[in-house]
Amino acid sequence: MKWGGEVIEFHLDARSGVAPYMQLIRQVRHALRLGVLNEGDKLPTVKEVVARVAINPNTVSKAYRELEYEGLVIARPGLGTFVTRTLVGDSLSKHEPLRQGLARWLTEAREAGLDDESIEALFLSSFRAFSEARG
Amino acid sequence: MTSALIADGLTKRYGRRSALKDCTLDIPAGHVVGLVGPNGAGKSTLLQLACGLLDPTAGRIEVLGARPVSGSPQVGFVAQDTPVYAGLTVADHLRMGAHLNPSWDAALAKRRIDQVGLDPAQKAGKLSGGQRAQLALTVAAAKRPNLLLLDEPVAALDPLARRNFLQGLMELTAEQGMSIVMSSHLVADLERVCDHLIVLVASRVRVAGDVDxxxxxxxxxxxxxxxTADLGAGRALVEQSHTEVQSTLVVRSTAPIVDPSWQVDRLDLEDIVLAYMSGATGDGPDRVLEGQR
Known part of the structure; x- marks a missing residue:
């Protein structure tokens, strides 16, 4: 909880191979999912992020634009960027049935003779292709 | 897209030695552009030509749409190892900057000096490497240039001083919206601060594009x-290495690669830069550069 001022601090993992703007987006979504960020909360200004993380301002703007496009935040000129909705509860209730579906799939994969690493590799490559195809 | 810097067949020779040979590139404005490449690729020469400290032997260079002139108020330059006048104080540097530059922003200079904790009465020769770099950056930025050129500004700094310097640089970029071109070997730093990257090998652009x-x-x-001859359409081979039984490729492809016979991994920017630098031998350049833009 906080009153006024910005809530979250960003950080960058330089060796992840994930584009910096995407890392920022993920950190905001993560904070929304965990309830660290709530409706009405203000994100740090571009200048604040830049000064703290030593990151390109265009990258921060790009991340904020993307979040705005997703409908998660809104930019109010002269005031800052504010959270418009939260992601808490959005998905948590759906976790259990999904987990069960995944367990069934894992059993099938085992029965087909795949070992742990093959399963992991198959999942990761499918997941990556899936998310890349969806942009 | 407007250009911060255009080079066309740009060449600089010292006697029989070429420091830069037939270099052609187009650096977009409004970005923080990282210039990387091995030693001797011509990065420093290119930057010195761009700020008018050197004249080309052949070819053409345009900076912000005009031929570069030394001392132009539009272009700021921070040279390698961030030189300052050792006998002058921090305050002297600012006075000199104000005297030499009609566009000098005294408020900005003072604010930055306070912010980074420099003592105005201190002789520049007594400053640490990090402080000296901050002073050089302040003097270059207070000219309020449209384009700031930096040659290996953080190479000699410890990690903390480096981070502080880059924080200051990014803050200035956010405030003033100037274009920046900086050369560096520290690709991990460039990945944070640059949104556009150019890999220069032996005066040639191996790859240029937005970091994302x-x-x-x-x-x-x-x-x-x-x-590896048949990678399929839309895929360019950047680098390859083979053992008796295994092939490892670095491939550029806009479409995702879904092929169960390959293990497909992401690369960080440093890996990408290294692939272009080491893939530079052999039949590379022209094929690799296809579809770059």
Whole structure:
């Protein structure tokens, strides 16, 4: 909880191979999912992020634009960027049935003779292709 | 897209030695552009030509749409090892800057000096490497240039001083919206601060593009050894290495690579830069550069 001022601090993992703007987006979504960020909360200004993380301002703007496009935040000129909705509860209730579906799939994969690493590799490559195809 | 810097067949020779040979590139304005490449690729020469400290032997260079002139108020330059006048104080540097530059922003200079904790009465020769770099950056930025050129500004700094310097640089970029071109070997730093990257090898642009695009479109493929001639349409081979049984490729492809016979991994920017630098030998350049823009 906080009153006024910005809530979250960003950080960058330089060796992840994930584009910096995407890392920022993920950190905001993560904070929304965990309830660290709530409706009405203000994100740090571009200048604040830049000064703290030593990151390109265009990258921060790009991340904020993307979040705005997703409908998660809104930019109010002269005031800052504010959270418009939260992601808490959005998905948590759906976790259990999904987990069960995944367990069934894992059993099938085992029965087909795949070992742990093959399963992991198959999942990761499918997941990556899936998310890349969806942009 | 307007250009911060255009070079066309740009060449600089010292006697019989070429420091830069037939270099052609187009650096977009409004970005923080990283210039990387091995020693001797011509990065410093290019930057010195761009700020008018050197004259080209042949070819053409345009900076912000005009031929570079030394001392132009539009272009700021921070040279390698961030030189300052050792006998002058910090305050002297600012006075000199104000005297030499009609566009001098005294408030900005003072604010930055306070912010980074420099003592105005201190002799510049007594400053630490990090402080000296901050002073050089302040003097260059207070000219309020449209384009700031930096040659290996953080190479000699410890990690903390480096981070502080880059924080200051990014803050200035956010405030003033100037274009920046900086050369560096420290690709991990460039990945944070640059949104556009140019890899220069032996005066040639090996690859140029937005950092996000470069990260999204490069893949490492590991699989059983095979002939790499048929990668498929839209895929360019950047680098390859083979053992008796295994092939490892770095491939540029806008479409995702779904092929169960390859293990496909992401690359970070440093891996991408290294792939272009080491893939530079052999039949590379022209094929690799296809579809770059």
């Amino acid at each position: 695009d470069l990260l999204a479109t490069h893949h490492r493929l590991v699989g059983r050894r095979r002939d």
